Amino acid sequence: MIIKPEIVDIGEKLRAVFVPTAGFKTTLITIDLLVPRQNNLAENIILPKILSYSCEKYPDPIALNAEKEALYGAIIGGLTARRGEGSKVELYATCIDNKLALDGEDVSGLCVELLLELLFKPDCEGEAFKADKFELQRRLAVESIESEKNDKRLYSFTRMIETMCSEEVFGIPTDEILDELGKTTPASLYKAHRELLSTASVQISVTGSFNKEKIIEAVRSAFSSVDRHPITTETLFVEEAQDVTSLTEDMEINQSKLVLGYRCGMKNRNDDVYARQVMVDIFGGGPYSRLFTNVREKMSLCYYCSARLYREKGIVAIQSGIEAENRQKVLDEIAAQLEIMKRGEFTDEEFVASKTAICDSLRGIFDTPDGIDSYISSKIDDDINSIEESIAKYEAVTREDVVRAANSMSLDTVYMLRGKEGSDE
Amino acid sequence: MNKIKEVVSERLGEKYYEISHESGLKMFVYPKENYSSSYVIFGTRYGSIDTQFKLGTDSEYTAVPEGIAHFLEHKLFESEELDAFARYAKTGANANAYTSFDRTCYLFSCSENLKANLEILMDFVTHPYFTEQTVQKEQGIIGQEIKMTEDDPMWASLFLLLGAMYKNHPVQIEIAGTVESISHITADLLYRCYDVFYNMSNMAFCAVGNVDAETVLEVADRLLPKKPPIKIERKFFDEPDAVNTPYAEKKMAVNTPLFALGFKEKLESPEKSGRDIILMQTVLDVLCSKTSALYNEMLADGLINSSFEYEYFTGYGYAAPIFSGESENPREVEKRIKAAVVNLQREGVSAADFKRVRKKLYGRSIMSFNSADEIANNVIASAFAGESVFDGPEILGSITLDEVNRRLKDIDTERSSLSVINPEE
Incomplete structure (x- = not known):
């Protein structure tokens, strides 16, 4: 789908992005608030949960949920996402398109109203959130972080990042986040909420059908009650690894997880990013990649072995699930494949396959409201390029660009979560 | 031809x-x-x-x-x-x-x-x-x-x-x-x-x-x-009406116990119709969606967290409503859910709850026509079931409160199993 986002600046670091679409059954609305991660770290994890749980108008969560269900089962909620060394607090609503409502209601208008109600008028007593609701949402936040251990792939990736970025905001350890959550109070949450509204870079995006003027007015009026002092969120980019850190931990699991972290020479999120994406994709992206065809298909060492660029931090991570005894074999093969990338010995077929696949999937990402929204949301404090521009940049990447990108990779951390079969060795 | x-x-x-x-x-x-x-x-x-x-x-x-x-x-x-x-x-x-x-x-x-x-x-x-x-x-x-x-x-x-x-x-x-x-x-x-x-x-x-x-x-x-x-x-396996065992547990590397509770349904024929499936989904939503007393009480009492979910699990020769999540006290969750089922069977679903849940499910079924992958997977599933992908919204338009109350009687609290994954000591 070809889309034309319209950006409306409402105030300093406060903008709305409207994407009119035809053919979707839904309208999707998100409000993103970006702040530095270290500011109210723990409070900003609880905030989107408590804000979408109840509010001044609907203090009873059952009443609030009944309101959502009456809006044709609108999916309304909140979450905190990482963006480099920033926290992105998000409230979102997906509702059916107005023209599908049985009684002609303005469903998307009602959803915007409700979202602003949730964001600006929380369920508070004086200068504090209600204690019982605070305790409940804090428990849910803690348990949700603790349950990340259930997903061994995610857990081992997090442990690798904590090891690799132990001196950086990006690597604040889970234990410290849990400690911080323990120190929060209904009053500290209230204060953090005020600071969030005051200091965040804010972007509201609406994809679907909507009344633009009405939404702009509603947002302007809601923010007029706030004394705005927006701050910029910055991320530290470490271009090169100093030496390699190795860490192995044991767990009662059947399959060991191997996670490698590389610094990749980036100075900021846009630095030579197209060449790096293509390089990482040939190295360990799709089923045509070097890691898939060699570590998995030729050597049968794993079910998955893939590389991914985290452009918001300038890191490349490789993840694989293996037998503990094959650790060195896998490490050697990954190193050998990276050498091939660095010497430019990948084939023309691989080079072309990667660019073709990346561009093909880019052309389709605007075929769902979620695809459009996550693209816009990822650009919260950046320019919003058209997909055609991005495709042209990928098409212009040369073999030399890829070789240069490969040569700026340096291995920083090797983390292994070792399963029970390996721990006796 | x-x-x-x-x-x-x-x-x-x-x-x-x-x-x-x-x-x-x-x-x-x-x-x-x-x-x-x-x-x-x-x-x-x-x-x-x-x-x-x-x-x-x-x-x-x-x-x-x-x-x-x-x-x-x-x-x-x-x-x-x-x-x-x-x-x-x-x-x-x-x-x-x-x-x-x-x-x-x-x-x-x-x-x-x-x-x-x-x-x-x-x-x-x-x-x-x-x-x-x-x-x-x-x-x-x-x-x-x-x-x-x-x-x-x-x-x-x-x-x-x-x-x-x-x-x-x-x-x-x-x-x-x-x-x-x-x-x-x-x-x-x-x-x-x-x-x-x-x-x-x-x-x-x-x-x-x-x-x-x-x-x-x-x-x-x-x-x-x-x-x-x-x-x-x-082969239509000769499956007794009774469960194999009412309780099973095992240990794994988790922080909090995980549970799954299922009510084995008696089957007259190998497959449930689309209408029977939607009726049971309506029953489950009335019973324990976020608008229900059951869900909110278990949440407030610390028995469940954000991981709680439920589904109607059915296919050729099997059918069971399943409730799952994390809990420090799965036995108490089981007790509460069974009591709520018995209570609902005694009192019947109210007209207001029926109306609200039906509206929600109708909205959600419309939302599923947004993305090509969701449509394609649903079309294939419907084809194998001998139905049309358009049947869902139509059925939701025609189900009655009486049907829902009759379907509710199919949950037999005497034929249930609970599985628990406990943390390693």
Whole structure:
């Protein structure tokens, strides 16, 4: 789908992005608030949960949920996402398109109203959130972080990042986040909420059908009650690894997880990013990649072995699930494949396959409201390029660009979560 | 001759073409205006539960190793020359496959080269190539896939529950089998299963998005084999009404215990109708959605957290409402849910709750017509169930409170199992 986002600046670091679409059954609305991660770290994890749980108008969560269900089962909620060394607090609503409502209601208008109600008028007593609701949402936040251990792939990736970025905001350890959550109070949450509204870079995006003027007015009026002092969120980019850190931990699991972290020479999120994406994709992206065809298909060492660029931090991570005894074999093969990338010995077929696949999937990402929204949301404090521009940049990447990108990779951390079969060795 | 029928939903403003292809294949072409990409599935009604089967001409049932449908899915990508992934690498499509309890699907999405991608898909799915060497190579890869899923505690708690509820039905078997069971798979066995389940009369095809019937049919007419249809008899396992055991537990590397609670439903015939499924989903929503007293009390009392979920789990020969999540006290969760069921059965669903939940489910069913992949998967599932993908919203428009209250009586609190995954000591 070809889309034309319209950006409306409402105030300093406060903008709305409207994407009119035809053919979707839904309208999707998100409000993103970006702040530095270290500011109210723990409070900003609880905030989107408590804000979408109840509010001044609907203090009873059952009443609030009944309101959502009456809006044709609108999916309304909140979450905190990482963006480099920033926290992105998000409230979102997906509702059916107005023209599908049985009684002609303005469903998307009602959803915007409700979202602003949730964001600006929380369920508070004086200068504090209600204690019982605070305790409940804090428990849910803690348990949700603790349950990340259930997903061994995610857990081992997090442990690798904590090891690799132990001196950086990006690597604040889970234990410290849990400690911080323990120190929060209904009053500290209230204060953090005020600071969030005051200091965040804010972007509201609406994809679907909507009344633009009405939404702009509603947002302007809601923010007029706030004394705005927006701050910029910055991320530290470490271009090169100093030496390699190795860490192995044991767990009662059947399959060991191997996670490698590389610094990749980036100075900021846009630095030579197209060449790096293509390089990482040939190295360990799709089923045509070097890691898939060699570590998995030729050597049968794993079910998955893939590389991914985290452009918001300038890191490349490789993840694989293996037998503990094959650790060195896998490490050697990954190193050998990276050498091939660095010497430019990948084939023309691989080079072309990667660019073709990346561009093909880019052309389709605007075929769902979620695809459009996550693209816009990822650009919260950046320019919003058209997909055609991005495709042209990928098409212009040369073999030399890829070789240069490969040569700026340096291995920083090797983390292994070792399963029970390996721990006796 | 191909027979083409246009199927329209006025309510949704959607339409598709249903084609009875001369090869015996049921095909669905579902164009979406303004979409740049397309999503295509070629699937067979063959999954992990099909462990015993016979053709109309056979006198005995053939029993095959557990996990063979999934193994076959992996191996079908190979051919004597270029494997399917290598061929897709030239077109840029994003290709994949999956195996579930009752189906195996091969799929791709693409924005360009639709025709070339259709050729690859229809060619490799209709041309098996298995040798003892390639079978052996795959045992290493799938062995790692099996170990990966063995470490997933949510998956483990589901299968622990299925084993507790069912005594004979193969739904309790892990979809990929075990490292031991797949060691018995041979090229001959793969061919035997292929010849039975990959007959066009047992398969379905669906293309959604930037597609047209002409392009699809041109490729299908040329590539699909024309063999006589066959009649597969699936063994209807003699399954007692009672559960196998009311309680099962095991230990894994988790922080908080995980539970799954299922109510085994008595089956008069092997499959539940679309209407019966929607009626039960309505019952479950009234019982424990976020608007219910049950959910909110368990949350406030610290018994459940954000991971709590419920579903109506049903397929050929099995049906059970299942409730799952994390809890420090799964026994108490079980007690509360059973008490709420008994209470609701006594008092009946109120007209107001019925109206609200129906509106929500109606909205959610409309939302599912947004994305090409969701539509394609639903079309295939509906085709195998002998229904239309447009039936859901229509059924929701016509169900009555009386029907819901009658359906509610099908939950038997005397026939339940609870599975618990406890942390290692």
